[in-house]
Amino acid sequence: MPDRRPDKERIWIIGASDGIGAALAWAYARRGAQLILSARNEDRLEDLAAVLPCETAVVPVDVADRLSLSQAQATLQAMGPLDRVINMAALYDPGQVEVLDPAKAAQIVNVNLTGSLYVAQTALPLLRQGGQLALCGSVAGYFGLPQGQIYSATKAGVANLAESLRAELAGRVDVRLISPGFVDTRLTQKNAFAMPGLMTPEDAAEAITYQLDRNRFEVHFPRRLTLALKLLRALPYRLALPLTKRLVR
Structure with missing residues (x-):
């Protein structure tokens, strides 16, 4: 796929109320995109829409609620x-397994994983041929790390x-996976440990916009x-698991 033209793209950013999503809205606004911003x-x-230097529409949505997304779909049609749909909506609640709140854990699954499926289903009829769908994973999903628990699994x-x-x-939709490391947001501020490579939301947005224009x-x-x-x-479990065990201490 050739590099995408940034001018006058119509982009739906979900999870745009703060953090990386809000920074992405600023980044694409400076490129002259037309934005639809969603979050709860x-x-x-x-x-945010009031200060962005571009044409912006606000469509509130809860990605864990299929009806909410269906209503948004009708509005966006x-x-x-759309040229791009970027889903950054996520929940995070770190802690060891014995203290996790089951209701909160279920909510994290509904927002992070089931919500991503709902977004994909909603986006397909809205995207132009060859349009881009970007779902937000995390480096926490690479391997089961201590206290990641449900978040890492989702x-x-x-x-x-x-x-x-x-x-x-x-051939129909350009699907991408976004895997951020540690970014300074209200979610990572829950962490009680030093976060290697901590980035600002603005730097994260710059990395995302740049790489989404490429082919990877x-x-x-x-x-x-x-x-x-x-x-x-990539390591076998006999090598990888002892390494992750050290992180518990």
Whole structure:
């Protein structure tokens, strides 16, 4: 696929109320895109739309609610075909397995994994031929890491989902997987440990916009972290598991 033209793209960003999603809205706005911003918090979306230097529409949505996405789909169909759909919506609640709240764990599954499926189903009739669907995984999905628990499991599932969609929709939709490392957002601020390679949302958005314009299936950054974790994933369990065990201590 040739490099994509950034001018006058129509882009739907889900999870745009803060963090990486909001930074992506700024990045694409500066490129002159037409944006549709979605998240559960309509007030934050309206505040962001009011200051962005581009044509912007706000469509509140809850990715865990299929009806909510169906309503959004009906609204977006009236706006014309989309060039990109980027789903950054996610929940995160770190902790060891014995203290995890089962209800919260179920909510994380519904938002991160089931929500990604719902977004894909919603996006297909909205995207132009050859349009781009980007789902957000995480480097936490590369390997089961201590205290990642449900979050890591859902992100591994998102990666698997994106891989299957990439094959299933080849020639129709350009499916991509976004795998960020540690980015300074309200989610990672829950972490009680030093985060290697911590990035700002703005730097993360720059990496995402740059790599989504290229041909590689996976967008991953920072590479000094992601490549190390990819190596861990490639090791046999007899070598990889003792290494991850050390992280518990």
